[in-house]
Amino acid sequence: MLDFRFPTALQMVLSVAVAEKQGMRSTSATLAAALEANPSFIRKLMVPLTKDGIIVSTLGRNGSIHLGRPAEEITLRDIYLAVIDDKRIWASRPEVPARCLVSANACWYFKSVVNEAEQASLAVLARHTVADSLAELERGDKRACAEYAAEQQEAEAAGK
Template sequence: MANSSQQFSVAIHILCFLEFNKAGRTTSELLGASVNANPAVIRRIMRKLTQAGLLVSTLGAGAAISLTRSAEQITLLEVYQAIQQEEHSELFVIHPNPNPECPVGSKMPFLLHGVYGNVQAALEQQLSQVTISQLAHQIISEG
């Protein structure tokens, strides 16, 4: 599960599950069963979410995982940034070494830079408008 878009989806799943199950005790095994993934994969993604300050977990016999703040205050943009923290933060990356002698290759970085920047900005703007609470509420209301 190295693909960052899959990790993003799983991270959202984890956070929504925590909000949905906030009255219960959540473990990486329970999350793994919900996601249908190995708990070790869940723990790797949880580590990113913890480093980003989105969740906290306790160890020991009463181990549990919870959100660090209200689900209304956690946006998908924050989740996206948490998952992207170790990787290139841009959605699209321009090929770094086009042929400078080619009339097409020499222009590609310049042409794509603006387009990709606009797409990245639109993505981030949209993600900033959606909270974990909104998604969890849809799960609950659709029962």
């Protein structure tokens, strides 16, 4: 079963950061609509993000969601660890009877390899902040727009 908590939480936090930059209001309803996600899933993800100080939510009719710290101080690792909790990327098979070299050692070996892979993944996520991510998305958006404009110009030139 695929786990969409981290990518959804990342999109939520990035969306809140963009809204703040633009002076707009974020709510669980606006996030759910923008991300095409179930509103209850969004609210469920808000709990650990709030608990870890990544977002701050105000209640009431004019309530909204804001970043809990500056975007430069929130890493993707922070977001990942907040919503994933203690779930491992890969789970090892339950202990099996030790009948041969492989079955006697597969569990501990798999766990050691998975631990190394998880630590490497967390190190990569720790190098990226919300601010870095927004800057990269903005650069990518400009690239995509420039590529689209060039394609349109080529199509128009070919059609003439």
